[in-house]
Each structure stands twice: as C-alpha cells, then as structure tokens.
Amino acid sequence: MKSITPLRAALAGAALLIGAWPAAAETLVKIGFASPLSGPQAHYGKDNENAARLAVDELNARKLQVGGQPVRFQLLAEDDQADPRIGTQVAQRFVDSGVKAVLGHFNSGVSIPAARIYAAAGVPQLSVSTNPAYTRQGYRTAFRLVGSDSQVGAALGHFAVQTLKAASIVVIDDRTAYGQGIADEFAKAVQASGGKIARREYTNDKASDFSAILTAVKPLRPQVIFYGGADAQAAPMAKQMKRLGLDARLLGGDMLQTPTFLSLAGDSAGGHFAGIPGGQLNDRPAGKAFRQRYQARFKQDVVRLGPQFYDGMMMVAAAMQQAGSVEPARFMPALTKLSYAGVSTDFSFDAKGDLNKAAVTISEVKNGQWTTRAVMQ
Template structure:
C-alpha cells in the first residue's frame, strides 16, 4: 500500500472512530397499553404521557458512560387482552428494550411479568392487583398503590364518611375488577359491615337492568363497581332510571372524564378513587398538567402521569448507574428515592410503592372534585 493511500485510510478510520464516538446511543424503552378497543382512551392517555417523558429527556440529552443518549419509545397495543399481552411482551424483549412501562391492566401485566423477568428487563406498571408483585420477580415494580390500598380506602370512606348501611358489590370478573372489589369488601368487613349482595357481570356488558332490578329490592345506599368507565356510565344511567338512589363507587378506571361524558347528568354524586395525589398538590404536577393539555388538547384521562414518571424514573436509574444495561441499573430502581410528578417513589422488597397516596373524588358540577387524600 502506498504511503499516500495509507494516510487516506488512517485518516478515514480516525474520522469514522470520531464520528462513532460522537453518535448518540439509542436506548429503547418499551410501552404497552390498550391502544384499540373500548379501553383505548386509557391507553392513548398513557402513551401521550410516555411520549412527553421521552421528548423531555431528549430535549436535554443526558450522557451515560461517556455517550450521549437518545431515548426511543417502542409502543405496543395489548388490547387489554392477556393472550395478546404476552405476545407483545415477547416482541418488546426481542426488540431490545431496556425497560418496559406497562401494562395498564392487571390481567395483562401479571402473565407478561414472567417474560420480562426471564429476560431481566425491568417492568414498571400501574396494575393494581396485589398478585402483580407477589411472584418474587426482581424486575417487577408498581408505580401506584395496590387494590388493597385503593379498595380499602373506598371501603372505609363508604362506612365512615357516607355512613353506608346497605352496600352491594358488582365486578366485571377481570383481574382488576375482582381484585379491587375483594379489597373493598375486606375493608367494609373490617369496619363491622357485610355487603348485602355481590353480583358479577362482564367487562363487555352495557345492560345491567336485571342485576340492578334485583339489587333494588335490598335498597342499597352504596353500589361498588369493580370495572371500567364504559360499563360504569350506563350503570349510573340505569340506576337513575330504576329509581335506585345509591352512590356508585369505583376505582381509577371509573375516575375519568369519559365517565362524566357518557353518564351525563346521571354522573353526579358518584365516587371514585385514584392511586396518587392530586396533581395540583405536587410541586411538578401543575406544570405537567398544563403542558399535557397544551400539547394534546385534552384532559388527562387517568394514570398517564404515572407512565411519565415511569419513564423518567428509569432514566434517573440509568444515570445513577452510569449504564443503560438492565443488569446495572435495575438495583438503582429497587433503591430509588425519586421525586416524580405523581409521588415520591421508593419501593419495598416486592416492588410495591411505599407510602402510596390514594385520592377520593366525587362528581360535582360536571367535574371530579377531590374529597380526601389518604396514605
């Protein structure tokens, strides 16, 4: 090789090495929620917030192990279906994601958690069924309180604040619906009361006339529903039509603008609880809410802010570990003390959020009004 040719080759190699050194390291973060079907409004809310987090991180690039990092969100639609959820989980692992923020539904998160655990990929979820963190996986973290906390808070509120004497319970037979209904009943029984009736329905049902007509005979003053807003709204309307003067209560899947839109005037006076503090009460909450509304031209639906926090928490763990490899930053998640938009995050040995706040609200003047926040 001639000297001039050798010089060109060396210069080219050095330029390539220099360019490689300057190139961003792309870090894929997995996301999954129902993005189609009757629960798509929850999923799009979650995805919007996760995208906000990715954009916020990329707007002020961070350097890890000497390399600038560019984050990329890999979104999947699990359709709130456990079978599809496990397929999605495998696709995310195969895509090389470093962490997963999701899934939304407990019935999807629980079977998917094994796939992430086998791959050593951290999973941060808003799923509330206690079973989600009871498998002993070191990769599993819950970004909100569990059904024990949410259902328990609602049960105590029904007895102590609403002075309920005759409580009926309905659930949609999903892992979420059954789980939160069970915990609500435990809390009610712990206060010395016993539900007068428990009924079951489907997460696809919209006609509850038969169940409600049966319940009317026992004159409930509270009806607890474990399920989503798409079923709770027609239930509220049918309660009104049948002359059932009871408060409808439910968890975070009921506490949405969609419930009010679908139920109309019949939404008034009903209660729901969400995992987390009122956003306006958090130092960064007001700013997040304003930015979300300005960008997406809509209200926050439900737990999107927790998905934002999940992405940011993972990035913070990577910075502290100075690594984007799950094996290196996973211990940093387990030992985090991250101050997020929705909570101060730290986890117990099972991956449950410590000191998880629960906010109880009621529909007044066509809006959700906070009544109580408990820990």
C-alpha cells in the first residue's frame, strides 16, 4: 500500500478546500420597467417589455461583472396603464424596491410626473416619452431615448408644407401630453414654413367616432389632417375620412407607424404618413440583427419603440461597467457622458438629457406596408 506523507495529506486537504470554496456571489441589480401592459396601448407596452427582457437575458448570459463583481440583472415590470396616477404609484414602488435604474415610462403624461419621484431618489430614468417638458423640468436623472416632439412634430410640419404642398391643414389631438405636445409642435412648424392651420379640433384617447369633427372640417377641403394620438384612434379616423369622401392625407407621430394601424385601418391605410424619431432598424446592421433575435424569441415583429428600451438597458449596463459600480450616484455621470452605438441609433446626451442628434424618419403606407419616404435631420 502506498503511504501518504503528512505533506501529501495537507496538499490533498487544501485541494479539497479550494474545490469546495464557493464562487463569488452575484450581486442582484434590480431594474424597473413600466409601460401600459393593459388597455388599448398594451401592444406598445408588451413590445417594450419584450425588448427590455431580451436585453436583460442577454446581459445575464454574458456573466457580466461590474467592478470585478459578478452581477445579475432582474427586471421588475409594472403596468402603469398609461395613467399618471397609477404611474406615480409605480414609480414610488420602484424606489422603495431599491431599483438602480428605470426603463420607462412610455406615455409623456406618465413620465413627466414620475420623473420627480425618480429625481428625488437619485434614480436614472430612461424614457421614450417625447413631450419636451419631460427633460425641461431640470432633473439630471431624466434621459430621453428618442427625439422629442419638437423634432418629430417640426419635421412633419415642414414635410406637410414643403413636400406635400398642403394649403389647407387641419390639426386634431387627443388632449394627452403626447398628442397635444406633438400637435403643438407640428402647428408651429407649419406656420414657420409659411403654411396655415385652417382649423384645430380636439378629441380624447378613448374616442372611436370622429364623424362630427370630420364633417365639420370637410368644407375646408383639407389636403392634410394631422392627428396627435395613437393608432387605435387613427385607424378608425382613416376609415371615416374615406367614407366621408375626404381627400386628405392623415399625418401623425410614431404611435401611428405600427402594424396595428395597418390591420385596423385595412384598405383605408394607404397614402397616410407617420414620423418616427430615429432611423429604420433594417438600415443598421445591429438593428437588423436585433429584429431577427426579437422575432425568433417572441414570434412577432417589433411594434415600435422596443429597440429603444433594449438600448436603454444596454446603456445602463455599459455605464455601470465604466464606473465600476451599480450605484446610481456612481454610474450616472458615466451615463451622462456615454457615447453608445445602439440597435436603434447612436446615443449621446446633452445637458438636459436629450439626444445630441436625432434623425426623424417619415414613412408612408404603400401596398399595405410602411415604406420610408424621407429621413430628416
């Protein structure tokens, strides 16, 4: 029998101890996510959540380390119901839960009041809300992942006058912070381009019958009707325009350029326009690859702003790695200075938290599909 010396026994024992030594424990990093996950805007919200979860899962698969410490991200998803009151309650729950960053909210009317809660807690908020007021409140925690209404509305206003040569333009909005905000910016740009707003009308974000409004504006013979609101209302408006014999182009913001508008409007969708902040996914190699991963995972196409939520999560992780910390006070300065090539666009922020450079893509419905008509800077 082979004898075991004291030294050999000691080395064997040490090897056993080393083999049994636990790996460094992961740091759990909570990230808040909020969008409307129920109601008529749930298709936007679910798209946003899918993309955010895809980013979290990809980061966790990489076994990411921050400051030499393994981290695992956990997405806390909440339905804010596109309601400012619910949204502020969600914001407070996120803060109480110890989230390190928030992806959301979707609606400007929710993001604007929620921003105060995140600012008081020092938690960065990365939102796709477009109303200019979101980043004009003076909160250094607010970051906008898309162009603002000032940029999108202005591009659409110039397009209506300079490209479509519309002499009679009607503006309708749903009185939400988003709808009214983008309609205001559109109207300003029309006037700045030498055009004229023939009439301004108002509805709400639950309406589906616009016959009275459209009948009232028909004598004005509008060439363009701008709608500030969502696809669920724009689609029946397009149908009713056709039924009433209104020979006008419907224009709107990013909430119109969706598969939902196409399916709900049917053969009434053709010839209408939408302006979205940023470029087209398929124009960017990383964007095209993202779309393929998204489709493979969720068995559906991207709806609208999910890619920006994906990019937002990736930027939070990149800023944490640069700062070597998951604490907002440490990584937020890195986020402020970050230059990041995302799947949706190239990101860098100005002092207010807005994008330094935001392209606007204007698309037209042709042959039942959204087709790029122009990209404006």
